[in-house]
Amino acid sequence: MTEKNQNTSTDNSPFGEARGTLDINTYLDQDEKKDLLRLLTAGSVDDGKSTLIGRLLFDSKKIYEDQLSALERDSKRVGHAGEEIDYALLLDGLKAEREQGITIDVAYRYFSTNKRKFIIADTPGHTQYTRNMVTGASTANLAIILIDATKGVITQTRRHTFLVSLLGIKHVVLAVNKMDLVNYDQKVFDEIVAEYKSFITQLDVPDVNFIPIAALKGENVVEPTTLMPWYHGPSMLEFLESVHISSDRNFGDMRFPVQYVLRPDLDFRGFSARVASGIIRKGEEIMVLPSRKTSKIKEIITYDGNLDEAFPPQSVTITLEDEIDISRGDMIVYPDNLPRVERHFESMLVWMDEKPMDPNVQLFIKHANNTTRVKFDQIKYKVDVNTLQKSSIDHFELNEIGRVVMTTNKAIFFDPYKKNRSTGSFILIDPISHNTVAVGMIIDKLNAEDLPSKIVDEKTLEANKSRIHRGECLVSDAQREKRYNQKGTTLWITGLHGSGKNELAFTLEKEMFDAGATVVLLDGSSIRSGLSNELDFSPADRAEHLRRVAHISKLLNDQGIITICSFISPDENIRKQVVQIIGEDRFKMIHMDATMEFCKKNKPELYEKFEEGLIANLPGADLQFTTPENPTLVLKPENRATNTKTILEYLADHKIFPII
């Protein structure tokens, strides 16, 4: 502190204060070790944001003399500050902004002190600039939220605080400005603090601080206040210099999202990226997503020498012990700490484009060096940024924020944004304009309970009813039954992998065909190789897959054709929805009831793969298989000799086939 005081009067040099009386080499050696704090300033118009930043820059002697003289000239011309120098002019750079007297974009400012380097993101305050604030907040460690002491906590204060917490900023300073206008009165300050505290506790900000200042006078900005003896905390700058931020990063979950594959020659294959989180160590066993292949870290390479470990936000290149095929967008992790590997997730979205969202249009999502297509499944709600009230809407307009359910074309590797800013954030790009139209913070994968709801396409059905006018059919059901001598029916065979369900289906098809039935067999491989080829084995995709199967079967049944559908369909809920689509009276559930032992013996490779961790979502193993509630028939694989006969007898008894 004494050093600082000595130097305030030395000269006008931009770095004078920071340098102190040190010799230049010592100074440079010390400067080299300083860390970096990125901060955001938010406040509504005229709260004094630009003035505060100007002060921080000016008082830490970073304003160059020529900029200052230009400033004095400019203040006389377009200044809004009357007699005093208008510090805001230093900052509001672009012409349009000067003319309007407001900051319209994000501007970045730089200054340094003895202890730290600072990058300030200066963003405007109006609602229509929510996107700018969100932009500034995305890289900030800390936010200064300004309040005009004469106005207290206002709507804007709440909005700014909400946005700051949404973007995951861990440190907030409430700067109560213009204390000079309230006679530096403690009571005013205390009331504002109390009101703000009661509000911010609803939000998720771990570190909240309160500092009274008068930016215009420089009071409590750099030097501790003398006019507010009741305040015992640090000045604004002292606080910024000392706040502890290095533990804010996620060092626990190692994520290395491959950015660039380095192949200078055939013998070298390096994988370059920034460590997104966690600590990557030489010699550790790793797993590559999505291939799930494992290997060990051979080297961590940098131009300045190899490392034993690397941590965020370092940019390094690694090599592996084994030759594995890895490309940009793959993620290297530790096998005992995997991110979510999903195509369906919920997130908070901020709409950034002038053009409103069209929820039916697919966009590009860029996430952790991966780009794929994405569609919106559902908009859960919109948050009013001023009141925090939730309401339901069907699309977003510029600056609107809300919660959505999304599905990507291929699986992405993510963590919830709250846990991991790097692997929980994404941008959405319009495929035609190429603009960044929205940004998002992933909340988590979709709750299991929410998944099957996808299959109920009530919305489409409703829409179809009103929009699609089917032609009048000239062939009656009776005519079809007479022609085929059968009733259009779905024989749905459910059972675990290896239960013998497919064998049954194929034998049944053959026997029915030979007996003169008109029959179509639908099974997993035939549908998945074509119609459902973009879907995976996650619960939600299984649901979508089965929805398609159900509709095909329904169409065929409508034409009088019998379908044999052989699908594991592990979820009773989904089966029920399949029944709804096809129609209860013509849906016959056949349960191939095999024990797990039987299945494992029948399909050992598959279950071994699961045990080795190479596949996931295996029904009966890590995915629950629920026994059908009211099956038409329950068959045992042990009775394979008589199983088809049982079915044929049932069909004949119930006059499904043959009718006569």
Next chain:
Amino acid sequence: MTEYSLSHLKELEAEAIHIIREVAAEFENPVMLYSIGKDSSVMVRLAEKAFYPGKVPFPLMHIDSKWKFKEMVEFRDNYARENGWNLIVHSNMAAFEAGVGPFTHGSKVHTDVMKTQALLEGLNKYKFDAAFGGARRDEEKSRAKERIFSFRDKFHQWDPKNQRPELWDIYNARVHKGESIRVFPISNWTELDIWQYIRLEKIPIVPLYFAKERPCVNVDGNLIMVDDERMPKDIAEKAEMKMVRFRTLGCYPLTGAVESEADTIEKIVEEMMTVTVSERTTRVIDFDQDGSMEQKKREGYF
């Protein structure tokens, strides 16, 4: 500082390497614009670091206005040769042959034709879809708002009112054919950071940055060095030997020197910390009109 934290310079370095790799990964035909200045020298070193132990996978391009200091051109050619760079040098030859120069046409026309036009010509000629520049946000007011991935339309124009949102470290690299992106990997570096980095990394820079006795003339308050015989005689005559150095480098008739004794990086930094004039004032072109840099940038100048 705890064990797992980086110094500000290492953090800025990691950020720049990430940006440079992203461009190499996302674009088909990027180029790094190399001005021979100190910021460019730092940027090239960062590119070398980004692809180590491989080579930088894109070319460097120098837009030669034909009025650069002799020492700059010498430095460029030696350094490119020693380091095996893939260096393209491009000039507006038509205008050069027609005799365009700062003394005959004035600084505005010269800059427009030999720098801005030449740059656009070079970018079009090789169909580059991304161009790295060594600009820093602390240099000039309008730059403080420019994105790191800065979109340019088919005519290479920048629209400050219509910039893409840029969040976290996720960069939108999508462009249509003919459009391009200017990329500024050292956006967040300050002048001091640059000097500090040059010092720590021992990056070679053009000797003009260091003080030496040089023949100079005072032209309207700017110390202009007599670098070759193209300087009009009546001005050149008035030259005196002065101990000077340059804070920025460009066309010799348009770049003012400062009187200085600083002949090492440490002395330069020391001088910088006591000097009271910001970097860009020694560039004559800035005096044209208020908001002039913003104007130039809109037109495609860096």
